[in-house]
Amino acid sequence: MRKLLFAMSLLIAGNSMAQELPKNYAQLLEKVEPELIQWRRHFHQNPELSNREYNTGKYIADFLKTLPGVEVRYPVAKTGVVAVLKGGKPGAVVALRADIDALPVYERNSLPFASKVTADYDGKKVPVMHACGHDSHTSILMATAKVLHAMQKDLPGTVVFLFQPAEEGAPGNEEGGAPLMIKEGALDNPKVEIGLPLK
Numbered sequence: 001m002r003k004l005l006f007a008m009s010l011l012i013a014g015n016s017m018a019q020e021l022p023k024n025y026a027q028l029l030e031k032v033e034p035e036l037i038q039w040r041r042h043f044h045q046n047p048e049l050s051n052r053e054y055n056t057g058k059y060i061a062d063f064l065k066t067l068p069g070v071e072v073r074y075p076v077a078k079t080g081v082v083a084v085l086k087g088g089k090p091g092a093v094v095a096l097r098a099d100i101d102a103l104p105v106y107e108r109n110s111l112p113f114a115s116k117v118t119a120d121y122d123g124k125k126v127p128v129m130h131a132c133g134h135d136s137h138t139s140i141l142m143a144t145a146k147v148l149h150a151m152q153k154d155l156p157g158t159v160v161f162l163f164q165p166a167e168e169g170a171p172g173n174e175e176g177g178a179p180l181m182i183k184e185g186a187l188d189n190p191k192v193e194i195g196l197p198l199k
C-alpha cells in the first residue's frame, strides 16, 4: 500500500492530475463498475498459465481496440498487450502495469464463476486458477483505461498500459514476463518516464 501511495504521488506530481480531474469522474467510475466485475469473473473462470495467456491477451486487446484513438500493440512478449493513450494536455509518460497469468492451483469453492480449467504443465495435467489476483489486476487496468480514455481531453501526459504475461515465471527455459516485454520495446515509443506497478 505504501508503495502504491508513493507511486500515486509520483503520478500526481508528474502529471498534476489531482487538479485536473473532470467533474464527472465519480460517474465514470460508477459506470465502469459493472463491466469491471464482469471482466474479473470472466478472467477468473478462464484462467491461463504463464506464457499461455492466448485468450486472455486477445480479450484484453479486443477490448482496448474499442477505445478510439488508443494505440494497441498485440501480441507483445508472446501474449501480452501494450496500449498507449495520449492525453489532451502536456505531461509525463506514465506506465500502469497489470499481470495476466494464473497458477497451477485447484479452486476449492462453489462460486458460480469458479475455475474448472485444467491445462498441461510440465507434462502433467494440472488445475488452473487465478489464485494470485491477476484477474483483478487485469480487470482494474482495463477499467482504468476506459475511465482515462473517457477523460482524454483533460488528461495531462500519456498513459502506457502494460498487460504483462508470465509474472509467475515462464515455464522451462522459455523467455517471458517483464524482461521480454522490455526487450520487445514495451517501455519505448513513447519512452516511459514514470512506472506504477499494479500488484
Ligand SMILES: [Zn+2]
Residues within 6 Å of the ligand: 099, 132, 133, 134, 167, 168
Ligand atoms: Zn502473481
